[in-house]
Amino acid sequence: MEATLSPVLLPSASLSPIRTAPWRVNGTVESGALCYAELGTMITKSGGEYPYLMEAFGPIPAYLFSWTSLLVIKPSSFAIICLSFAEYAAAPFYPGCEPPVVVIKCLAAAVIVIITTVNSLSVKLGSYIQNFFTAAKMIIVIIIIVCGFVLLAQGKTENFKNSFNDAKISAGSISxxxxxxxWAYDGWNQLNYITEELKNPYRNLPLSIIIGIPLVSVCYVLINISYFTIMTSTELQQSQAVAVTFGDRVLYPASWIVPLFVxxxxxxxxNGTCFTAGRLVYVAGREGHMLKVLSYISIKRFTPAPAIIFYGAIAIIYIIPGDINTLINYFSFAVWIFYGLTVFALIVMRFTRKELKRPIKIPIVIPILVTIVSILLVLAPIISEPEWAYLYCVLFMLGGLIFYVLFIHFKFNWAQKISRPITMHLQMLLEVVPPEEVPE
Incomplete structure (x- = not known):
């Protein structure tokens, strides 16, 4: 299991690792992952949160999750990662200054097109790319951690003194x-999207969570410690690419290694985000909650091409007006609404679905605490630092109810008349068919 972002990708405006209390973040992630381990072994269906919300609350919350995930959560996550790629790719060409915004956005859009094309053309090629770049990620993680230990052994500890000076503490700033x-740890729930494809999910799902998340957490904390051996909290916040700054100061003249591996x-x-993009759409399409064509599979390449292309297109739209920090707040606000609702579903099913087998059963106090933390994470920024973006996000999510009533509940004939020719033309253009019609 790996998180969505490498720990070397602290954006320039992120709060310092000391101030964000990484051990508390780790505890929140690990507690949530334990809840998902129970859900994944209790309901062995792919699609992440979707089947859990369906079992606990019925079709409407499950539909709202698929709607929000399809149009907000997944594409914005994809956009954030690609913008991070663009910042690090452009940084070496603009030493001493920030790269132009247009350069960053064009690079991000280009890598989105490349990744969506690769994953639309070949599942094997996508998996090979994933394996190669995961190995590259571990190499740069090890390099930075080793450098940090060497610097600590040399007595570089001055930046750890008075780390909380000038810290602004409020409910909103903490959230x-x-x-x-x-955000850096997001991805801890990804195995729940492919539960049906796991071998022996009752064993491998919890084992991956128990081993993977602590391993990622340790690496992240050690890397942040390495950063603090060289940079103050102010320098961390001002750096456009933290790992590049670290490399310039520690690895010169081999500092080019850091941006390359980042x-x-x-x-x-x-690529990993794009690789799993079709699972949720497939499950939602199977339940009739999404346009059928988005759950179709290429008859030649056996890839969920329509879903992947759709994700890429929406991600490019997010890149045009957005920046990393705005998108992170937008993404996190939306995703933690459904993380909290999913964990609350676990509590509800303890009483309403007692007949379900639970190979893993965690103490009920853990999902209760995660639900409370989720509520605080969602409400605190709205109360202390209200922004219109949060209201727009809520209205957009609730706007999905209009489509649910028109297209799913009442199943208006005119809607089917509109969607049928669109589906037919897309099928011919992309050479895709429903999953059950794909030849074995």
Whole structure:
């Protein structure tokens, strides 16, 4: 299991690791992952949160999740990673200054097109790319951690003194700090999207969570410690590319290694996000909650091409007006609404679905605490630092109810008349068919 972003990708405006209390972030992630381990072994269906919400609350919350995930959560995550790639790829060409915004956005759009094309053309090629770039990610992680230990052994500890000076403490600032910290760990629930494809999910799903998340957490904390041996919290916040700054100060003249491997890392993270893009759409399409064509599979290449292309197109739209930090807050606000609702579903099913087998059963206090933390993460920024973006996000999510009523509940004939020719033309253009018609 790996998180969505490499720990070397702290954006320039992120709060410092000391101020965001990484051990608390780790605890939140690990507690949530334990809840998902129970859900994944209790309901062995792919699609992540979708089947859990369906079982606990019925079709409407499940539909709203698929709607929000399809149009907000997944594409914005893809956009954030690709913007991170662009910042690190452009940084070496603009020493001493920030790369032009247009350069970053064009690079991000280009890598989105490349990754979506690769994953639309070949599942094997996508998996090979994932394996290669994951290995590259581990190489740069090890390099930075080893450098940090060497510097600590040399007595470089002055930046750890008075780390909380000038820190602004409020409910809203803490929540936004958690947004930045938790974003780096997002991906802890990805195995729940492919539960049906796992061998022996009752064993391998919890084992991956128990081993993977602590391993990622340790690596992230050690890397942040390495950063602090060289940079103050102010320098961390002002750096456009933290790992590049670290490399320039520690590895010169071999500092080019850091941005190169960070670029590899971001490509791997983006490719992994795209690789799993079709699972949720497939499950939602199977339930009749999405346009059928988005769950279709290429008859020649056996890839969910329509879903992948759709994700790429929406991600490019997010890149045009957005920046990393705005998108992280937008993404985190939306995703933690459904993380909290999914964990609350676990509590509800303890009483309403007692007949379900639970190979893993965690103490009920854990999902209760995660649900409370999720509520705080969602409400605190709205109360202390209200922005119109949060209201727009809520209205957009609730707007999905209009489509649910028109297209799913009442199944208006005119809607089917409109969608049928669109589906037919897309089928011919992309050479895709429903999953059940794909030849074995």
């Amino acid at each position: 936004l700090a958690f947004y930045n910290g938790l 670029v590899f890392s971001t490509i791997g993270a983006a």
